[in-house]
Amino acid sequence: RMGYSIDVNQSNFEQEVIQVSYKSLVLVDFYATWCGPCQILKPILEKLVTEYDFIVAKIDIDQNPELASQYGVEGVPDVRIVRQGEIHPGFVGALTEAQIRQTLSQLNLKSNFEQSLEALKNAIAQKDFPTGKQLLDQLFSQYPDRPEVVLEAANFLILLNQTENAEKLLNTIREDQRDFFAKAQALKQLIQFKKDVTFSGESQLEQNYAKACQLTLTEDYPEALSLFLEIVSTNRKFKEDGARKAMLTIFNLLGDDHPLTKEYRKKLMLQLY
Structure with a gap:
């Protein structure tokens, strides 16, 4: 209404x-x-x-x-x-x-845009892809310039393994769109995680890293953060400091106010210093 x-x-x-x-x-x-x-x-x-x-x-x-x-x-x-x-x-x-x-x-009022975006997020979370596609098309036609829509669309494409198209979309978000740019970089990193999962190596560290990437992709963030932190404490240089960067990516995905971000930021600081 x-x-x-x-x-x-x-x-x-x-x-x-x-x-x-x-x-x-x-x-x-x-x-x-x-x-x-x-x-x-x-x-x-x-x-x-x-x-x-x-x-x-x-x-x-x-x-x-x-x-x-x-x-x-x-x-x-x-x-x-x-x-x-x-x-x-x-x-x-x-x-x-x-x-x-x-x-x-x-006052608990949501705009039509916020309601549609919420419905889209729910459809994606429930893996109801036909509804997700329908809502996305609708959002793109009504709000072609909203970066929130671009981010959700990219997220959707990553789930569907259309990573090249997702990257193209993410590249349209500019650095001056500050809050959205950080999220876009985090989603690009998710695409990298998808690749890292496919090429898990022989060593225990490599396998743990691939497992933590997999946990991130299935949004099991507590387990993923715990495993990445373990890698940081075992071998800081592994994958060019990859585990620490991966943790920062998860913080960007969750946002600064999320309890997990706050908890693991502290743990990471203690580990590093």
Whole structure:
């Protein structure tokens, strides 16, 4: 479902804000036509209602002084959040698009894009490839420029063993797209792991390394990290410091805030110093 934006005044406030808030989240945007930050905020909110299921109720304080005074509006823009008939503070001043998205996610709202991406990740995790392909095609046609889609597509291709196509996709993510670039490099490393698994050597170290690569590919990260750490402690120079680099790859895949990243970063530091 999509949201919408509506002009609200004293006469329709009860119906369009309070009553509607029992079905949908409502953001009440108190604004003034002479206010610069209000003009900055307006197009951002109007863009976001096309992605999320919430309502923007716009109230011009000069036309509706009684509403402004009833809700204690002192500066504009002043955005309030209305849920289940209750009016809560939101934010005052113009926030950036990213900050408003953050606020919406704290309110447990997901955009259509986030919902589709989540469905895609679930399909890939359950190895439901026909659904995954369908969702990917849909995402690519709707959001051709979102790096998140490129990363998921590459991940999908790696699972299907189409590693060359995956690499081509990953090469389109630029270094200035910082968060996504690290993920892209990590996925390229996964492709390397796939090759390393195929050519496991004779020695115990080589076999352990291949096994740890295999565990990474099946997303058994605790076992993989434990094994890579063992290799680091046994022979730091093995595969040109390959085990340490492999651990860094897993950290990039999981993200800095993941408990495993935090735990094994510490263990790796202790091992190295």
